Amino acid sequence: MTTLWDRSRQVAVQAILDTAIRLFAEQGYEQTTVAQIAREAGISQRSLFRYFGTKEDLVCGDQEALGELLKQTVEQQPAEVSAWDALRAGLEVILTANHTPERVLELSRLIFDTPSLQARYIEKRLRWQAELVPVIQARLGTGIGIGTGIRPGPAPDPRAKAIVATVFACVDTATELWARHDGRLDLADLYDQCLAAVRGRG
Amino acid sequence: MTTLWDRSRQVAVQAILDTAIRLFAEQGYEQTTVAQIAREAGISQRSLFRYFGTKEDLVCGDQEALGELLKQTVEQQPAEVSAWDALRAGLEVILTANHTPERVLELSRLIFDTPSLQARYIEKRLRWQAELVPVIQARLGTGIGIGTGIRPGPAPDPRAKAIVATVFACVDTATELWARHDGRLDLADLYDQCLAAVRGRG
DNA sequence: GACTAGTTGGCATTAACTGCCAGGAAGACA
DNA sequence: TGTCTTCCTGGCAGTTAATGCCAACTAGTC
Known part of the structure; x- marks a missing residue:
């Protein structure tokens, strides 16, 4: 009520x-x-x-909820979906679940133009990343059998962390470019281009 | 004098x-x-x-000089070296040019354990990235002939930005892991593992 | 209509900075 | 050596973000 x-x-x-x-x-x-x-x-x-x-929360405040949505979306992807595709699906949801594009554009510009805001934004994003790592970790564990052994000891597996960090690096890159061009380009397109440049396919 | x-x-x-x-x-x-x-x-x-x-400068202060060193090292790589390898060479130099490993470890732990410091650290690092993008851009332009046309108009080329961002994401991931394991692992090794996980080779 | 509980606003306080100004030490010069 | 300039230092006051505390208030409950 x-x-x-x-x-x-x-x-x-x-x-x-x-x-x-x-x-x-x-x-x-x-x-x-x-x-x-x-x-x-x-x-x-x-x-x-x-x-x-x-x-700073006045600008980057409601990102907690968005992070939760992202995590749930990625988690709920079918098991046969690759880690990369699962993350992409999550980002897709966030993009469409957003406020009006105008406000997003306004906020993005503000963030990228203000160092202290950019720092805070990154801080929040790091929290998203940390939450996503175990999710991606699980997805990696089932699908692949690379030599990078996942021993149950102190030996860490950097793969999940690296993949998540890379995805967000690409999101950032795409978003900044998008904001600097006043939203005239397609954000998802830019993201795909970034990922293609990194992974060498496309 | x-x-x-x-x-x-x-x-x-x-x-x-x-x-x-x-x-x-x-x-x-x-x-x-x-x-x-x-x-x-x-x-x-x-x-x-x-x-x-x-x-915050008390912790992340002297990174300006390091950024300059990084940029120069990458710039001075021979033309036939790929963008990825050029960046890697730059990172190698920074690692060895650092202070004592103990202090680096201490600082790294401090940064990764303190959200506001981590954000500020990344902010400084973003400035490195921005300086490196044109350098990498040039290296991409000469070597490859992909369809992603580099028109001299407002159409941006996200590749360089994405590559640089990814490299730093991997550096971050490796450094955090390294710090969390008290420096007992090899940092360069971890970086290579991260990059391998992202680029799907190795 | 009283009672409880959650809300609001004002006040004081702390901590990171910043501008301003007086005083002092280093270096240049006669 | 004495003076004069230049640069550096420290103290003081002031601004801004942020937090704790307490009194006044108001919505929901009985």
């Missing part, structure tokens, strides 16, 4: 978010203070920090 | 660095304040911030 508190909270969150992104776009991220956002959104600074733990 | 000012500055920098890293290792990064570092290093807080622009 959706209580009035929930509703008014959602309204407040949306108002804060709209105000913040508008101000960031107008004056830049660093030049906008949290106090100003709170003032223009009609809320106290203290409450703003209760909704969004940090200023 | 090396003036006394230069010398005493180097001494001060070293003292600050030693104090900082010791304290970080003892109490953790977040739990250590800049005021404490300054006090124990016998310098004013104001001067500390003149030497190191930010607290």
Whole structure:
């Protein structure tokens, strides 16, 4: 059941978010203070920090949910799907599950143009990666029988970690290019090109 | 000519660095304040911030020079060396040009255990990547003749960017694994394993 | 209509920085 | 050697993000 508190909270969150992104776009991220956002959104600074733990969360906040969605999608791919294809399927879902392309573009530009935001974004992304590694690890274990023995000792298997990191490197590369070209190119296309350049097929 | 000012500055920098890293290792990064570092290093807080622009620079500071070295090494590889091999050669140089392995290990652990440091470290690394992309781009242009046309218009070529990003993703993966295993594994070996997992050879 | 529980806003505080200015030490020059 | 310039240092005040605490408030409960 959706209580009035929930509703008014959602309204407040949306108002804060709209105000913040508008101000960031107008004056830049660093030049906008949290106090100003709170003032223009009609809320106290203290409450703003209760909704969004940090200023950076105003931009990269709702990525936790997205990460969860990504992980579940990858997990639910059929067993015969390769690790690469499973990850690709997950990314596909995230792309379409996103907000309006305009806002995504706006946020992407903001992130790639603001070093501190970029750092925070990467930090969140690293958490996605860490969660995905065991999923990919499992998928690798069943399918292949390479010499890289998976001993149950301290010997690590870097493959899953490397694959996940590479996929995200390509996503990043594609997204930055996409944002720098104002979204006129096809993001999935760019990603495929990146992966082709790396894996040498295509 | 090396003036006394230069010398005493180097001494001060070293003292600050030693104090900082010791304290970080003892109490953790977040739990250590800049005021404490300054006090124990016998310098004013104001001067500390003149030497190191930010607290994070105390850990990831001297990477600018390393980035330059990396770029030059890659650039100076013979023309017939592939992009991948050129990058690998550059990494090899950086590894050996590093400080003592103990300190590298200590710093790596610190970085991988502290989210904000990890993010900042990657941010610095992104700058290396950006500088390397044109170098790799040139190397790609001469050697290969794939259909991905390099038109001199707004159409971007994501290949170089993707390759560089992937190489660094593998470096990261290998370094983290290496640090987590207290440096008992061979870093170059781990890197090769990562790349093999990604490119599907080996 | 009272009671509980969750929410909000103000106040104080901390920690990372930054600008400003006075004082001091290094180096140049007579 | 004495002076003068130049650069460096330290202290102080101020800004900004972020956190803890407490009093006032308000939605949901009985």
